Amino acid sequence: MSRLDWLNGLPLEEAQAEFLRCCGSRRWAEGMARARPFAQETAVYTEAGWLWSQTGPEDWKEAISHHPRIGDVSQLRERFKATGTWSAQEQKGVQGASEEVLQALADGNREYEERFGFTFLICATGKGAPEILEQLRERLNNPPPLEMRIAAGEQAQITRLRLEKLLTSP
Known part of the structure; x- marks a missing residue:
């Protein structure tokens, strides 16, 4: 089948x-x-x-709330058991990042959440930690309505990748 x-x-x-x-x-x-x-x-x-x-926007925020922060491995394991393996694969580029970059991501995530009210979301597949950090910093300058739309677009990309996984792996 x-x-x-x-x-x-x-x-x-x-x-x-x-x-x-x-x-x-x-x-x-x-x-x-x-x-x-x-x-x-x-x-x-x-x-x-x-x-x-x-x-x-309400649907987008709900979807985004189902994602861990970029680089937060403990959150991946604890809160996101159903998608943790997929998230870990998607965030593979963060593995091996320097402590400096990881700390900058953590700081940037906090600042982003304070500014926009939701978790920074990026289709991280194929991206390394420095590139993700650069995009996080750039997106912090966006007006909130624009950033919400960008995050929704990132969610759409992630959804497509996950549908492909759903349809190809048991």
Whole structure:
């Protein structure tokens, strides 16, 4: 049985739980679960993008709240068990960063959260700690409405990557 067939065959609540692993917006996950069955994987990605485009700031904040801070390994293990492995893979570029860079990320995360009211979110796959830190510092200068939209775009990228993982790995 293909992963797509498996996903299509799940009971509604179980499908919602799987979609929540990809994106923490309950409204989005419910919409994805109701949109099944999908004829092919591309339909999953198309529906995911369309449903995300129908969401707004409250949904975005809910989804962002399901992410650990960049570089916070203890938070990954404790709070994000359902997605911790995926998050650790996505943040692989932070591993081995110097203490100076890790401290700057921690300080930047605190400043970001104070300024915007939510966790700094970036699609970290393929990015090293210095690049992430540079983008964090740049984004601190954004007006809040713009930053919210940027973070929502980052969430959309992460969701796509996680849907691909959901559909390819048991």
